[in-house]
Amino acid sequence: MYIKESKQKYDAIVIGSGITGGWAAKEFCEKGFKTLLIxxxxxxxxxxxxxxxGKPPWVQPLRSKVSLSDVEQQYRIQKNCYAFNDSTKHFFGNDQDLPYVTANDTDFWWIRANQLGGKSLLWHRFCYRWSDFDFNANRLDGFGNDWPIRYKDLQRWYQYVERHVGICGQKEGLVQLPDSEFLPPFDMTAPELEIKKKLEKMFPDRKLIHGRQAHLTKPSALHLKQGRGQCQARNECQKGCSFGAYFSTQSSTLPDAAKTGLLQIAPNSVVESLIFDPASNRVKGVRVIDNEDLSEREYFANVVFLCASTLGSTQILLNSKNKAFPNGLANRSGVLGHYLMDHNYNAWANADIPGFEDAFYSGRRPGGLYIPNFYFKPDPKRPFLRGYGMSAGTYREGWTSIQHQDGIGLAFKQRLQMPGKWRFWLGAQGEMLPRFENCVQLHTSKKDKWGIPLLEINCRFSDNEQRMMEDAAEQGYRMLEKIGLENVKSGLHNKPPGSGIHELGTARMGRDPKESVLNGYNQCHDIPNLFVTDGSSFCSSAVQNPSLTFMAMTVRAVNYAVKEVAARRI
Incomplete structure (x- = not known):
C-alpha cells in the first residue's frame, strides 16, 4: 500500500491524510476509484x-514535561497547544523544520501535525452541525461573501458522516444547533445537573447541554465492524487510542479505504506544487519533494483533492503559479490567501460550587458541557457582530490544588489524599469575522529546507472580536453569580489567532467566480478537476467547531466529483 515511485495514472489523488483527506480517500476508493493519498x-x-x-507521568523522565532545550529549539509554537506534552510531542510538527513568518507586528500560532492521520490524532473531537443562522450570517451583516450552500445542502451528508464517526450527545431541538445522529452522552455530574436546572430557569435562552464528541460511548455494529471499541473514559485521547474509541483517520476511514484494494499511500512526500496543463485547463498531477532525501518525483491523476489543511492547501496553490495563473493556481478572483479566520477563545469565568461534598465522579470523562450561541439572531443594539458559544464543566480539586500551601507531617499528607472543592468553569469560543486584510502570502525570499517559499501570515483579531470577548467574560460572571456559585471570577486571555487551531478561509467558496475560489461543491471555478475541501473553503467561521462540517462537505464533494467524471465533464 505504501509507495514511492509510481508510473500509473490514478483516478484520484488526495493531498493530506487528516480528517478531510481520510474521508476523501475512503469515499473515492469505495466508489471504485484507484486513489493515491499523499x-x-x-x-x-x-x-x-x-x-x-498508557504511560503515566511518573514513568516519564520529566513527569510528562518536555525539556526546555527541546521546547526552545523544536517546539516553540507547538508547546502552546493544550495537547502538547512528552507523551504526545512526536505527533507535533518540528518548528525548526517548519518555519513561517508573521507580518506587520501580528502573531499567529500555526499548530501542525505532519504524519499519516494529521491532526485527527490530536483534535479535541467536538462535533457540531452548523445551522442556517451560520450559513446566512455573511449575507445578513455584509461581512464576507454569501455562502453558496445552506443547511439543507449538508443535512444528509451530516447524517452519513455521523453514523460512521460515532458522536455522543443528546437531542435538544435547538434551532441554532441542529441535532445529530447520536450515541448516548457521557453522564453529567451531580453539580452539573443542579447548575443546568438553575441556569436554564434564570436564563431561558441559554441551555447547558452535553458536549457532542466523536467518542464511541456505545459502539454500533458498524463501529465494531471497523474494529473500534467502546471509550474507556481515560481522557488521554491525544496519546492515540488503540481502542479506536475516538474517530481518527487511523481508526476509521483509512482501514475502510485500504480494504477496497484501491488505495496507495505516498508518505514522506512534501507537495511542492500542482502540475497544470494549460491546453486542457486541468491539473494533471502533483510534484513532490521527498521529506527525507529531498529527491523530486511526480504523480498523475484525473482528479485532485486538496485536503492539506487551510494554510497547507493555500500554500500549495500559491506556489503553483504559472503563466495562466500568475498570482496562484485557480486565483483569477484574487481572493486566494485572504479572509483567514480562527476561533477566539480569549474569555473565561470560573467559580466554586458550594455543597456536594459527598459526591464524586468515576473515570475521566474526555469531554465537557456546552452552552450554544445565544446571540445567533442579529441585533443592531449589540456592540459586536455574530456571537459565541461556551464550553463548560465541573471538576473536584485534587492534591494539586494544595501543593503550594503550607503544611507538614501526617495531617498534611492525609489532606493530599482527600478531594477538595467542586469547581465550575466556562470558556468562550467566539466567531471571527472574515476580513480581506487577514491574509497569507508567499515570502519573497525565505524558503524552507525543501526549497518552498515560506508562508507570511498577516492576521489579527479585530475590535469586534475584542468586544465580543469582553461581553463573554461579563456574561460568564453574571451567570455564575446569579445561580449562586461562590468566589466568581472572569477575565480575558490575549492569545493570538491560530491558538484555536481552527484555521479557516483563504480559498473560500462562493457563487461568483470573481470573488471566490470554489463553487458550492468545493470545486475550483477556474479548474474543473481540482477540489479543495478543508477549512480553506469556508466563507465564515460560525461559532461551532468546524470538523464535522469539513467531513460532510468532503463527502458531498467526492459524490459530486464522481458524478462529474461519469458525465465526462471532468
Missing amino acids: ERGRIVEHRKDYIGE
Missing part, C-alpha cells in the same frame, strides 16, 4: 505507533 509526513500505524499511550 502525506508529507511519516507513517503512523494504528496501535503500534501510539508510543505514549
